[in-house]
Amino acid sequence: MSGKMLMKGNIAIAEGAIDAGCRFYAGYPITPQNEIPEYMSKRMPEAGGVFMQAESELISINLVFGASVAGARSMTTSSSPGMSLMQEGISYMAGCELPGVIVNVMRGGPGLGNIAPSQSDYFQAVKPGHGDFRMITLAPSNIQEMYDFTFEAFDLADKYRNPVMILTDGLLGQMMETIELSRGRKPLNPRPASEWALTGAKGREPRKILSLLMKPGALEQHNYDLWKKYDEIKKSELRYEFNEKEKDYDCLIVAFGSVARTSKGVIAEGKDIKAALFRPVTLWPFPYAELREAAKKAKKVFVFEMNMGQMVEDVRLAVQDDSKVEFYGRPGGGLPSQEELLSFLRKKVK
Amino acid sequence: MEKLIYGMPESLKNVSTTYCPGCSHSTVHKLIAEVIDELKVREKTIGVAPVGCAVFAYDFWNFDVTEAAHGRNQAVSAAIKRVLPDNVVFSYQGDGDLASIGMAETIHTANRGENITVIFINNTNYGMTGGQMAPTSLLGQVTTTSPKGRDAQHYGYPIKMLELLAPLEGVKYLERVKVTNAASVIKAKKAIKKAFENQINNTGFSMIEVLGSCPANWKKEPAEANRWVDEKMAEFYPLGVIKDAR
């Protein structure tokens, strides 16, 4: 597909995946991401790929594991409770160094929670699963980015042979915007699967894919090797939006995803306040040094989230001056409005 | 002129295994390797090793093998086969893996009629973790978590996986075998071969259950363990073809 189109966030994710060469999708129904498996059930066979409706999220992630073992670009999508079920599988993928894209269209929790938008799985995304591993986490904040980031996630996953997460929420999943598709862009395929995938040992030595390392010191060494890779990711893949560097601001707002959108409205509306927005785009790696630099000029750093304070912990680590950091958040599907955030800002600035 | 009539299968690496003396895993590994050689599919076979005593199977087989999370082998196998339909994909699993934690994967993979081969080693306990009770443990069987013997009231009944799967439309071939003597080993190999041939002929889901022995955790000499398979296990788990719907 190419050209401009009015598109729902969830569909933009599906299209971004197809355009990036994703040829295996598995998913289990859960609101607010149902449009993705529904759309994929039609679109994936058209694209010559495999669609599977999994019978649980455990099965989803392990189907993705298998498809990745076989060298296919693969993806699963879910929402919060389903993501909890996938944690073991994500850890196995990281341990086995298998690429794959995992999308979390977050909803309110804990427990069954509700189906309203939320950002309450920030911790789970940036500190996923069991064991010492990391997962690149991209947080789109408009529908164009839902498409673009999903597209790019496949190259990132292949490049580092590591799972990549798109962390978004029910608001962006359900919203429609006009976006630009594909533009003749080709996936880079930085590391062809033929170099490592299991395809049968024809004309080569047999390969094994594993994360079990029982020899003394072997697992420790594997972790050091993974860490080298993570360090490289921190150097090369860090992303953030900070367009107002030159602006004369004394308040810095830090927000990601849909709350970053609302925050732009807050800044536009609150002309009486000199505020700028710093938006982490990769939540892991987190832009600590860049945020620290940006916070120097600010008297106050405001963190707005749709949870009771998760990213704020990373912001505090970055700013290293807790007295400067103010947090406002709403959990359980509560959407902080522009007015609400602005009046909080005004109250604290006074 | 000397003629070699029995040797090491090419699909088996010339290494020593990690299995206890008398353990059925090593016998079945060899049977699988022989079958793959005979079918000339070594270069397109992808095995999926379980979490369990057979977790190191990738060190013993001489073809591509991946690990899978505990119980998830058949999800992993199904996806590999969907992506690479011309390859030969098989899942190798213990009873804890297949009948307990991976029950949902087993039933749904079978019910989807995935064209894969499953080799199921039922040794009535969790071998690797030290012989705890499995869903397949016999009534009265003493394990480390059923110290007074499994009684139905507290632990439920042993589960017959093949009989459970047999009614599912997607399931094409089910056979239960044992490997306690030469005759039964030959029979077991035939069944395993059929299960692989089915896949090559696009027949659909095939599963072979091997009544396996775990002398170490059963605290029996290998010969005595085999007798227990012959007498006790085979009494409860009937041997033979359970379903053949090709």
Ligand SMILES: Cc1ncc(C[n+]2csc(CCOP(=O)(O)OP(=O)(O)O)c2C)c(N)n1
């Ligand atoms: C999620 C998870 N739970 C538990 C374990 C621990 N564990 C490792 S092997 C095993 C049992 C394997 O038993 P079985 O499948 O019967 O195979 P056997 O060792 O008898 O061949 C268990 C419970 C694990 N690795 N992962």
Ligand code: SF4
């Ligand atoms: S513990 Fe039992 S199943 Fe495991 S290797 Fe030893 S005999 Fe075989």
